[in-house]
Amino acid sequence: MFTGIIEEIGRLEAVRRQGETLVVHLAASKVTGDVKLGDSIAVNGVCLTVVSFSERAFSADVMPETYRKTNLHELKIGEPVNLERAMSGKDRFGGHLVQGHVDGVGLILERRREQNAEVYRIKPDNPDLFRTIIPKGSIAIDGISLTVVEADGETLTVSIIPHTLEQTVLQYKQPGARVNLETDVIGKYVAHLLQLGAPASTGAPKRELTESLLREHGFA
Template structure:
């Protein structure tokens, strides 16, 4: 589990690709402080397992599911990436609940500066947009952010100066692909209340069910 508070930006040292997977080596400092083999580190919001590390970089494997579902497949030598270690049980929870299991990718479609804030529009698919709400939480490339607007096929985020400086998002150009993880609490709520599954054959929460239970007048 992560918080979406980026600890540092690392630099891609090496990329070893196969047809549908890859291995990443990433230069970094802070996240290596207490790292052990098998630890989880979020790389641009994607939870990866440390396979090997030295005092200046770590190595992680990207399996086919992650390769095709995230923007990690587009990383090349020298790219900067957001890094965060899994949250300790006694750590501060400064962002929101982030699993590191990316829901999909988005595309930056607009960037505009307003005073000290950098606003960005990110286009995503409709099956993800239903989990996005105004003033709700969302994770973009591993950074916990607040949604400031939701439109037909996109949402708007705003980066404060410290986020512009300490994460990679502000330095990405229009058209760039980003990893998006929607709020896990919203996803669980939909699953429990509205979605049919093998364990629940009913229609979920409906207006008729609310009315029959006395919640509507």
């Protein structure tokens, strides 16, 4: 589990590819300070397992599911990446619940200045993600805990303060770049419980998500 508060920017030093699998070797300094084999480190928001490490680098495997669902296979040697160690029980919870299980990739359509903030407009590859993306809700973009400003079913916007921009790889991202998206885990569970109706195995009839159904279960 992660919080979406990026600890440092690392860099991709080497990558070994075979089909839809990767072994990535990443330069880092802070996240390797107390690392152990088998530890989890989020790389651009993707939870990866450390398989080898040194004082200033670590390696991790990328399996086919992760290859297909994230932007890790698009990284080039030398490219910066967001890094965050798994949270510990004694840390402050500065962001939101982030699993490191990326739901899909989005395309940056626009980046504009709004006084002291940078506003990004992003179009997810999969519009179904909007079932769990709501204005003022939480979203992780390349592992960064952010608040959704607008969501219209096709694109979403986020507004980023200078400190977050300086401490993350979003400072380098321009329109045309692709970013990893993880929607709010609480929203995903609520949507799962309410969607489509009862499982077919129960024999109960399907029920559509309507205002009356929400009222019946105390949500409205």
